Amino acid sequence: MKQRLINSNKIIIVFALLLWAFSNESNAQAESPNLVLTFEAVKEIQASIGSVPLFDKSLESAKSFVENALKNPIEVPVPADAGGGYTHEKHKQNYNEMYQAGILFQITGEEKYGIFIKNMLDQYAELYPTLSAHPQGKRQTPGRLFWQTLNENVWLLHTIQAYDCIQEWLSPKDRQNYIDNIFTPMVKFFMIDCSQSFNLIHNHGTWMVASVGMTGYVLGNQDYVQKALYGSDLDGKSGYLAQLDELFSPSGYYTEGGYYVRYALWPFFIFAEAIHNNEIDLKIYEYRDQILRKALYSALQVTYTNGAFIPINDAIKEKTWLSRELIFATNFVFAHYNQDAELLNLVKLQDEVSLTGPGLEVAKALDDISEIPAFTWKSIEFTDGPKGDWGGVGIIRSGDNSDQETLVMKYGSHGLSHGHFDKLTYLFYDQSREIIQDYGSARFLNVEQKFGGRYLDENDSFAKQTVAHNTVVVDEKSQFDGIRDKSQESHSIRYAFSAQDEQFQFMSAKEKNAYKGVKMHRTMAMVNDEKLYRPVIIDVFRIESDQKHTYDLPFYYKGHFIYSNFEYEAFTKTKSVIGEDSGYQHLWKEAIGKPDKTAQLTWWNGKRFYSIVSNTSTGNEIYFARIGGSDPDFNLRNEPVFIIRARADNYVFASVLEPHGIFDPIAEFTKDSYSSFENVQVILNAEDYTIINLKGKNNIDWNLMISNEDNNPESEHKITFNNVVYEWKGTVGIKK
């Protein structure tokens, strides 16, 4: 059963169904509960009560939550509101209450919890058949209980677990009532009415199939289970296993990026655990070379040391790896693989475990360990795409967890519906905070006043546009003309990634499809040197075209502007937006500078200064701009950006980003508030090679040399230009 079923094979399907029928029969003997929480785990938990502090705490927290629910009248309102609104939040609260009450019913054996669930299900059984499309259902697939089906899937996923916990205690008549009036029509609604979502290779699809599959296990309905695993057509082209195949690259990278993987992992792991407990022969935790384990570790690596998910694509920046969605994944991976003690860092911070067998196991491990080894954030490249050939995401780090530099470059695929037009963009962190930011998404999660908590118009008109990212915009238009389907057709090309030498790490990628007739190639290196406070980033963005274009390279710096070494015209009494569309309409033009030599731009953030020093000359323009134009509802954060503009056919933006100096207002002490770098020049811009020279204080005189066509790390390069010999080995070299 472990092999992929995408190329449908009727014999295998028939075999699978036979196997299912067999295993189902044997499982029919299994005592309930038997989804995520099992009968055996309940026994173990009962035996451990009072001896495992974190488990006890989590159990107490569930008790206090449900006790509070028991005090209040049950309310199952007619659905009316979108996200954040009263009825929306009430139905969310209801499934959480039932879910936790179910667990407590099992662990404590107290009937009051069962009665509570029964009373609530009675009301749902009355309400649900009366519902049609939700009145607030806009844009996305409307549900019945909720404005989007997604929430309704989550409702079922929790409620079926609650039902599983009390089903043996319920009367046959009640069981039949809930099956007939809730579960069957809801599953039918998902499988038939929402068949497109059901078969979608997307995190919304995962929620749907997980909820249906789990309902199948509980009701003994093999049709539900099989379709959940293999898709409506049972051909393995969709369903849970196809999602595991296609949404993750072989390295475990989730194609929608760090923010969404957190959410996606929840149903992936919940359903995995239910499969594990019902169909052990499927070896789900071994599936695709342990893709579930890789998926969790990949998710953890796409965080910064403060735990925040790197906010590429649509992302809410407040989300960290403490998100409750990861509790299950962490518990299950710890228990089903190698009990990795580093995961206990996360468990400790989460300060909560799942009320499951693995949750008990991880809580015991935390109690037993004397010192948890520090979590290792490392330089790592993730490939994108099911086969790992859709480009990727590179992450380069330096320094320990307390104050780590992290550089992220994105050169993968579009990332489905939540993707941005941001190929070759980068983000930079230092001091446990963002220094060069990605805007993330324009959304206030669950805030009713902000378009019901949904993605805002400005998410499309600004946050997704190329100019909202730290990558080159051509002719003030977004990549792929801002059309998702066009972007989804191709991907960037991984060119080089090297992190062996801590003093000189680099990555390099190309993009040839984002703009017609324009080839782009970005190389970024993190260079450490004893002459400097901290590692610096060298950034070489090479563009080739037959035609002249306007190239804009934005830097969304975080902090307060301190200094530029060139004159600029500032718009101090009135100001206007820069452009009319493609995101430019959201940028206020605050100043325009015309540098005549290498530009230095310095800002302050926290205890340091940061400078971008770039190879400008007469002819370049530098915009000082600020997000917030064309925003009548004040939906955008008013944050600053520098944009370096060039008018050219072939062009190289060569910059160094330097963290420097000390700003200590408490000790009233400031040092080195000027950049060490004074001169950045492109020595050679040719088809096969790019050479950059950087000069600065303390006799800094470095050459960065890039082989543009040959990325064999073993190749030796030697070129002579203007009577100087440049020699290096591998794709990118540095000579100091």
Place this chain on the structure above:
Amino acid sequence: MKQRLINSNKIIIVFALLLWAFSNESNAQAESPNLVLTFEAVKEIQASIGSVPLFDKSLESAKSFVENALKNPIEVPVPADAGGGYTHEKHKQNYNEMYQAGILFQITGEEKYGIFIKNMLDQYAELYPTLSAHPQGKRQTPGRLFWQTLNENVWLLHTIQAYDCIQEWLSPKDRQNYIDNIFTPMVKFFMIDCSQSFNLIHNHGTWMVASVGMTGYVLGNQDYVQKALYGSDLDGKSGYLAQLDELFSPSGYYTEGGYYVRYALWPFFIFAEAIHNNEIDLKIYEYRDQILRKALYSALQVTYTNGAFIPINDAIKEKTWLSRELIFATNFVFAHYNQDAELLNLVKLQDEVSLTGPGLEVAKALDDISEIPAFTWKSIEFTDGPKGDWGGVGIIRSGDNSDQETLVMKYGSHGLSHGHFDKLTYLFYDQSREIIQDYGSARFLNVEQKFGGRYLDENDSFAKQTVAHNTVVVDEKSQFDGIRDKSQESHSIRYAFSAQDEQFQFMSAKEKNAYKGVKMHRTMAMVNDEKLYRPVIIDVFRIESDQKHTYDLPFYYKGHFIYSNFEYEAFTKTKSVIGEDSGYQHLWKEAIGKPDKTAQLTWWNGKRFYSIVSNTSTGNEIYFARIGGSDPDFNLRNEPVFIIRARADNYVFASVLEPHGIFDPIAEFTKDSYSSFENVQVILNAEDYTIINLKGKNNIDWNLMISNEDNNPESEHKITFNNVVYEWKGTVGIKK
């Protein structure tokens, strides 16, 4: 000697001089060092090494600092730069190195430290006589080694301590060289050339007299000491004791506010300790009913629970009570008064003690204590002015230190040269952060690119102006026409302060001089109620005038705008500044709303929502504005403000500020993002009484009743208006 000498009395002066002559003689026998570090303390410290962890750590830190200095060549550059520049920072580094080397010389007895100080002093003795006014000396009193004399005072205060530590070891010839070429000319420069500063009742004056007085003790020069204590004319009208008399109110409040007291306490305590060690009979720690103790506690109370000083007047917001300046004060107050264990919270956070006898004592206490009692931030009113009759500052708090609401209202005197035109302004904190902010000052401390680290032009043109504060601006002009001398002539009037009832705390104050012909009276209450998440603030700002004026009330909220319940016109493609002067030129006009009923304005910050709900109606305008106009150097922070505008003669701004709801993006949970308050009305606006009604969800229907003329807390009030009887006791009453 304890009595005040402001009314000079020649007999007392003569007596003082006699006493001095006597005590000096006895001290002549005291072994050096004998300033802040004493000979006896050195013995005790030597005996304790290795047994008091925090003291050992502080000592090690000094060693590693000085060892590093010993490795490098001594450099005493010709002064060239302003704050943040190389020579400025170098001279600061030099005195720190000498100061710490002196202490190490005493404690370790190692000669290398003495040699280091000697070599450095040799260079200063050569350089100093060659210097005239500093080339960067602008605006403020220029020094010789530094651009302002202030830094030079600090240099002397440290260097004389270093000299004291090695003087017995030095040859008589070296001693004479330093006395003749450094100390005497420098003291002469301070006392004669800068006599105006020397006699100033101001923190700069304190640094100067402390450095001169300490030099006097070391050199046995009673002229220096007496003038430092009693002023140039020895009449007690200036000098250290007069500063203790006049810069602090009887409750210990420092007239320049929280930010500057931190800085001022440093020389106050350093000199106090030197006086204590040299003239025990002066009983300096008992002086003026223990004003030094009160000054420290007042400084600690004008912080928020995150340790940040409440940034009224010119203040850098990064400054917290961890500032090293407070280490001495904390150590000395702990040792010389009642060993208050709550102070150990601060000592623990400072993670450093002074290398003095009291430093050793406090480090021992920290080592001995098993559990430190939590520091108590309390609701408290500080009076302002030497006699406590110049108005004051009220602070009302609710909740424990982990998430405390704090409301601050300012109704004191101008606060000398760092004062702002901000009478009756307020600040509000919650969630360990600012919610309604005071801008603080426009300054980047020690950042050379930002006007040498000095106060920026925008500090005068914006930060000090009335419209930069949360108080009413009349006719778009600042209070007192923005003229400091006029503001300094008067002060606001305390009217009521009550914090006994935790459910209903309030304060009230009046201002009659800020605008000619306009009387202002603001009352603010913190009201707790079981119907609400958290205490709310009710804010009643009553204005009386014979003439029609434009009244603007700004609210500098921190967070992201979420919602208003009225239509507004937003300036989305181009925007302009609101006005031409008085700070309005720095405000971008982003939208204008015209409410026709009670206005609700909601924003989001952290895990909560906040709303201001205000008694607007047709005729009011509400500006949405943002700081940052007329700012070609990008010196200002671009932060938002709502301004409610009214055109009236007599008027009442009545508002409630409500923290409400829950925003939890990690748990994807949002609740109550709308304010509970829906209707705020002024029921009665009369000379003697103001009555406000507030209505909202859950049948909230409250009356807030203010007696405008009688502030006797025992008075009973009963009035009938529109057939309703209103009855309460005391200045402000609430009826729910």
